[in-house]
Amino acid sequence: MYEQLVYDSSGQLLTATLMDYTIPTAVELPKFEIEHQETPSPFTPLGMKGVGESGVGASLGALCNAIEDAFPELDLEIDELILTPARVWRIIKDAQEKAGMST
Amino acid sequence: VITKEIEFLAPESVAEALEVLSVRGPDVTVLSGGMSLMPMMNLGIVKPSVVMSLNHVAGLDSLSVEDGELKIGGMTRHRTVMTDDLIGTHAPMLAEAARTVGDVQVRNRGTIGGSIAHADPSADYLPVLAAGNAELVLASSEGTRRVPAAEFFIDLMFTVREPHELLTEVVMPVLEPGAGSGYVRFARVEGSFAIVNAAAVIGEGYSSTHIALGGVSPAPVMLDASDLFADGLSDEALEELASRAFDASEEATGDIHSDADYRRNMAGVFARRAVELAAGRLATAGGGS
Numbered sequence: 001m002y003e004q005l006v007y008d009s010s011g012q013l014l015t016a017t018l019m020d021y022t023i024p025t026a027v028e029l030p031k032f033e034i035e036h037q038e039t040p041s042p043f044t045p046l047g048m049k050g051v052g053e054s055g056v057g058a059s060l061g062a063l064c065n066a067i068e069d070a071f072p073e074l075d076l077e078i079d080e081l082i083l084t085p086a087r088v089w090r091i092i093k094d095a096q097e098k099a100g101m102s103t
Numbered sequence: 104v105i106t107k108e109i110e111f112l113a114p115e116s117v118a119e120a121l122e123v124l125s126v127r128g129p130d131v132t133v134l135s136g137g138m139s140l141m142p143m144m145n146l147g148i149v150k151p152s153v154v155m156s157l158n159h160v161a162g163l164d165s166l167s168v169e170d171g172e173l174k175i176g177g178m179t180r181h182r183t184v185m186t187d188d189l190i191g192t193h194a195p196m197l198a199e200a201a202r203t204v205g206d207v208q209v210r211n212r213g214t215i216g217g218s219i220a221h222a223d224p225s226a227d228y229l230p231v232l233a234a235g236n237a238e239l240v241l242a243s244s245e246g247t248r249r250v251p252a253a254e255f256f257i258d259l260m261f262t263v264r265e266p267h268e269l270l271t272e273v274v275m276p277v278l279e280p281g282a283g284s285g286y287v288r289f290a291r292v293e294g295s296f297a298i299v300n301a302a303a304v305i306g307e308g309y310s311s312t313h314i315a316l317g318g319v320s321p322a323p324v325m326l327d328a329s330d331l332f333a334d335g336l337s338d339e340a341l342e343e344l345a346s347r348a349f350d351a352s353e354e355a356t357g358d359i360h361s362d363a364d365y366r367r368n369m370a371g372v373f374a375r376r377a378v379e380l381a382a383g384r385l386a387t388a389g390g391g392s
């Protein structure tokens with residue numbers, strides 16, 4: 001939703017400093033509660049699984065699906081990140097135009 | 104990285120600073136808080152040969168109210184703009200804008216005059232000054248002139264200030280009793296420059312409604328919407344305002360954070376929000392709050 005490496009046509013990195021490469025901090029995060037759902041792996045000692053990276057893939061897909069679900073009247077298929085406000089707005093706008101809906 | 108030797112000047116009086124500018128103006132880069140200049144020097148975007156700091160100049164951070172005008176010295180730090188009672192009472196949206204400038208360190212060091220003279224089109228003060236009918240005082244060894252904010256900003260980081268002039272003071276008409284004002288901004292993360300920002304001033308009883316938009320043009324865009332809100336807020340009037348804001352933002356450009364079309368649409372959204380915020384304060388503004 002925030003972090004993106006943007007290059008120009010000559011391969012120059014445009015998000016080289018933290019002024020342009022936006023990183024969410026505690027201020028940007030909503031308040032949330034953490035719950036645990038434990039599904040031990042049957043294949044490893046103690047049911048262990050990888051942490052960190054292995055969890056990221058699902059959350060990205062969940063984000064895309066959440067936006068699709070928020071607009072049941074539109075036939076959205078979001079299969080690409082980044083989900084900036086500008087891009088989400090464009091996706092919705094394009095889908096509305098495609099569906100012949102006025103905004 | 105700064106690779107070149109720089110001549111550094113630190114005058115202690117306004118007269119001394121103006122003397123330097125009158126003789127060497129075109130070669131001198133003025134340093135106030137340095138919150139934009141220093142990163143730009145570090146990145147090699149600007150390579151000044153002479154830097155003149157204003158940090159030792161006496162009397163550039165005064166605050167006063169005279170004849171219905173709030174006068175703020177150019178070297179007043181953002182932190183002071185956001186916390187000072189005089190500013191909070193007479194130009195509350197200026198304080199509101201100062202609260203959103205950069206981060207704590209930037210607000211402690213950066214100055215209102217520096218931000219204005221730097222003239223980044225997304226800077227927080229710019230729409231506030233334009234909507235609030237502020238004037239900027241430019242001093243030189245030949246005298247001073249006052250330039251309305253609406254005429255001060257010419258282009259991207261380019262103002263009417265001549266090389267021999269110094270921005271010494273911001274003059275803002277005090278907010279009339281019964282009037283309401285508000286400033287809103289849209290940015291991705293705390294501390295980043297606004298993608299779009301907007302300020303609105305509504306006179307008592309909707310006698311007038313002035314809006315200024317930032318981030319959508321090289322200089323602030325002014326909108327007079329007095330005709331729309333003469334009878335108060337309505338959905339139709341707010342819709343029409345959004346449409347006017349979109350039309351007025353035709354010079355908007357895209358960048359890595361948003362395309363031009365999105366920016367223009369957000370100009371409409373934030374013009375509405377600024378007006379709604381200012382309108383919500385109309386009732387209480389006269390109550391001495």
